[in-house]
Amino acid sequence: MSKEGANKEVFLRMSKRDSISRTKAWTIRLIAIALSLIVCALVIVFITNDNPIQVYLGIIDGAIGKKRRMWVTIREIMTLLIIAVGLTPAFKMRFWNIGAEGQILMGGAATAAVMIYFGNSMPNWLLLLIIFAASSIAGMLWGVLPAVFKAYYNTNETLFTLMLNYVAMQIVTFCIVFWENPTGSNTVGIINGATRKGWFQEIFGMQYGLNIIVVLIMTVGVYLYMRHSKQGYEIAVVGESQNTAKYAGINVKKVIIRTMMISGGICGLAGSIIVSGASHTISTSTADGRGFTAIIVAWMSKFNPIAMLAVSAFLVFMQQGSIQIASQYGLNENASDIITGVLLFFLIGCEFFINYKVEFRGNKKGVQ
Amino acid sequence: MLLLTFIQNAISQGISILFGATGEIVTEKSGNLNLGIPGIMYMGGIAGLMGAFFYEKSTETPNAFIGLVISFIVTLLASALGGLIYSVLTITLRANQNVVGLALTTFGVGFGNFFGGSISKLAGGVGQISVKTTASAYRAKLPLLHDIPVIGDLLFSYGFLTYLSVIISLLLAYFLKKTRKGLNLRAIGEDPGAADAAGINVSRYKYISTVSGAAIAGLGGLYFVMEYLGGTWTNNGFGDRGWLAIALVILALWKPVNAIWGSFLFGGLYILYIYLPGLTRATQELCKMLPYVVTIIVLILSSKRNKQENQPPASLGQAYFREER
Numbered sequence: 152m153s154k155e156g157a158n159k160e161v162f163l164r165m166s167k168r169d170s171i172s173r174t175k176a177w178t179i180r181l182i183a184i185a186l187s188l189i190v191c192a193l194v195i196v197f198i199t200n201d202n203p204i205q206v207y208l209g210i211i212d213g214a215i216g217k218k219r220r221m222w223v224t225i226r227e228i229m230t231l232l233i234i235a236v237g238l239t240p241a242f243k244m245r246f247w248n249i250g251a252e253g254q255i256l257m258g259g260a261a262t263a264a265v266m267i268y269f270g271n272s273m274p275n276w277l278l279l280l281i282i283f284a285a286s287s288i289a290g291m292l293w294g295v296l297p298a299v300f301k302a303y304y305n306t307n308e309t310l311f312t313l314m315l316n317y318v319a320m321q322i323v324t325f326c327i328v329f330w331e332n333p334t335g336s337n338t339v340g341i342i343n344g345a346t347r348k349g350w351f352q353e354i355f356g357m358q359y360g361l362n363i364i365v366v367l368i369m370t371v372g373v374y375l376y377m378r379h380s381k382q383g384y385e386i387a388v389v390g391e392s393q394n395t396a397k398y399a400g401i402n403v404k405k406v407i408i409r410t411m412m413i414s415g416g417i418c419g420l421a422g423s424i425i426v427s428g429a430s431h432t433i434s435t436s437t438a439d440g441r442g443f444t445a446i447i448v449a450w451m452s453k454f455n456p457i458a459m460l461a462v463s464a465f466l467v468f469m470q471q472g473s474i475q476i477a478s479q480y481g482l483n484e485n486a487s488d489i490i491t492g493v494l495l496f497f498l499i500g501c502e503f504f505i506n507y508k509v510e511f512r513g514n515k516k517g518v519q
Numbered sequence: 520m521l522l523l524t525f526i527q528n529a530i531s532q533g534i535s536i537l538f539g540a541t542g543e544i545v546t547e548k549s550g551n552l553n554l555g556i557p558g559i560m561y562m563g564g565i566a567g568l569m570g571a572f573f574y575e576k577s578t579e580t581p582n583a584f585i586g587l588v589i590s591f592i593v594t595l596l597a598s599a600l601g602g603l604i605y606s607v608l609t610i611t612l613r614a615n616q617n618v619v620g621l622a623l624t625t626f627g628v629g630f631g632n633f634f635g636g637s638i639s640k641l642a643g644g645v646g647q648i649s650v651k652t653t654a655s656a657y658r659a660k661l662p663l664l665h666d667i668p669v670i671g672d673l674l675f676s677y678g679f680l681t682y683l684s685v686i687i688s689l690l691l692a693y694f695l696k697k698t699r700k701g702l703n704l705r706a707i708g709e710d711p712g713a714a715d716a717a718g719i720n721v722s723r724y725k726y727i728s729t730v731s732g733a734a735i736a737g738l739g740g741l742y743f744v745m746e747y748l749g750g751t752w753t754n755n756g757f758g759d760r761g762w763l764a765i766a767l768v769i770l771a772l773w774k775p776v777n778a779i780w781g782s783f784l785f786g787g788l789y790i791l792y793i794y795l796p797g798l799t800r801a802t803q804e805l806c807k808m809l810p811y812v813v814t815i816i817v818l819i820l821s822s823k824r825n826k827q828e829n830q831p832p833a834s835l836g837q838a839y840f841r842e843e844r
Contacts, residue, residue, distance in 0.1 A: 247617055306822040310769055314811045321808040328801040443621040450618050483636035488629020495622035503612035
């Protein structure tokens with residue numbers, strides 16, 4: 152039994168690459184994307200019996216075919232991007248914040264509360280500022296709770312943040328009971344539909360202009376913070392090794408708590424972008440799995456903001472496109488989750504070939 | 520009588536969670552934190568339902584027992600496939616476990632909802648899918664025994680999957696505590712480097728435990744569609760029970776026997792709001808928070824007390840690379 156295993160290992164040798172050129176890394180990624188697109192096409196063709204080229208034209212049409220669709224795609228890319236950006240400081244510190252989903256929901260709930268209770272008492276710009284502050288604080292609280300327990304008792308943060316997602320979900324359902332409109336519908340409906348109070352306004356004639364501006368500011372801000380500030384450096388050191396950090400005189404507890412406040416705060420802010428910048432309502436599906444997808448985006452991009460934008464754009468493009476395909480064939484929109492899943496498997500899997508060299512035994516002999 | 524119904528409902532709520540938690544315990548004991556379990560449970564559920572659906576469509580007079588065997592096997596295969604995807608990516612390709620698990624959950628939940636919502640259309644029919652015949656086999660109660668008053672209702676009024684879930688947990692407890700292989704498995708979860716040095720094939724154990732753990736978890740989905748829903752599908756109907764299963768692993772402190780009573784407790788907490796008098800709609804929602812809040816408290820207490828045997832496996836969530844020791 153074990154002999155077989157040993158043979159296999161000799162036949163296939165894996166070793167860690169010291170370095171890989173950027174072009175080579177991106178070639179591998181592009182091959183993976185191409186393969187994943189082929190697999191997705193096979194899946195769709197199997198289901199719809201349609202010509203694969205037709206299917207991909209349908210995806211492109213669905214994502215950017217009409218002006219409105221293109222704007223929705225851009226809006227969704229921005230939303231996914233800001234969540235991934237928000238998660239970056241935590242992940243860089245090797246703090247597994249699986250709780251973006253809950254932090255978004257809490258931020259969204261705070262946004263909805265401000266819109267409902269203060270909607271008519273102040274000018275819109277002030278209202279928006281309060282919304283930004285309230286949603287960030289709500290997300291911050293949701294993020295700092297597991298951080299405190301991690302810092303002091305070393306509680307497993309993956310599981311803690313995961314559980315908090317569902318607590319947040321129940322809090323939102325709890326709030327919906329009070330904000331229900333119309334009564335008995337069990338939904339909040341469009342908030343301030345007539346007055347548009349608390350909604351993101353058009354900027355430069357672009358409906359989602361403000362979404363783009365806020366997200367890009369946060370992206371650049373986090374990039375600079377991580378790269379060029381002392382605190383960003385401390386985060387990196389704690390992520391490398393807590394012992395090293397302690398030895399270097401860094402207050403690890405403080406860094407963990409502070410970083411999670413930032414991370415949770417940005418995820419909370421993402422909640423306000425979803426609620427007042429896009430849907431204008433709140434429900435348990437406000438986060439809609441974006442918190443989870445963003446984890447994958449942030450991790451795969453190795454925390455590089457350009458890569459994050461590219462990965463978000465690619466995933467959202469495929470999602471929006473496959474929603475269109477599904478409705479064209481009268482199937483349900485969950486087809487996009489299957490597509491996303493397949494894409495992610497390939498993108499995740501290909502990282503291995505970037506980090507490791509795989510050599511066949513025969514090959515190696517030939518070289519020597 | 521109300522108490523009796525409550526306990527019965529708590530148990531039937533708990534069973535799918537128990538399957539999921541048992542599967543996840545096997546997986547986590549090998550050091551793999553599989554966050555794809557919720558997705559795998561959706562995959563298992565819809566696969567079993569599809570198996571039974573196509574079988575019942577293909578014959579004039581479907582036989583309940585054959586339907587049962589087909590759906591059972593299809594469920595095992597589909598959920599094991601989910602576990603295999605996870606294993607290849609995390610064990611062989613060394614991808615991050617959390618990332619792969621979440622991707623698998625996205626995929627699995629989408630897979631379930633897509634086929635659940637579209638299967639009748641894909642099969643050329645219209646309307647809801649329903650596999651009453653096969654479901655009747657899953658819902659069959661033990662004859663005679665369940666006619667005993669009270670005790671019969673309390674203990675013998677469930678389908679066979681309920682008993683299977685408890686048996687699997689007990690077997691797992693025995694396996695982990697009393698057998699050589701179980702000891703090896705625990706060793707891998709605690710310190711894969713040492714286990715490897717002792718001549719245990721780490722990858723093989725990780726593969727087997729993750730794939731079989733996924734297969735067990737998939738049965739939770741099957742239980743839900745067949746026994747609980749009676750052979751139908753509602754999109755997202757399975758809800759967050761998959762995450763509750765992961766929560767239950769924590770509550771059970773990684774011990775299968777604790778998972779059994781824990782699952783009944785979770786099931787009870789999950790539906791407690793229906794039975795508590797005087798709750799408004801709002802407070803009902805707060806009440807549904809209980810399982811998660813209880814889990815968080817257990818998580819905090821167990822890490823605060825820092826007792827050796829109540830901790831997660833030491834290498835949980837970390838990949839093992841021999842050359843990076």
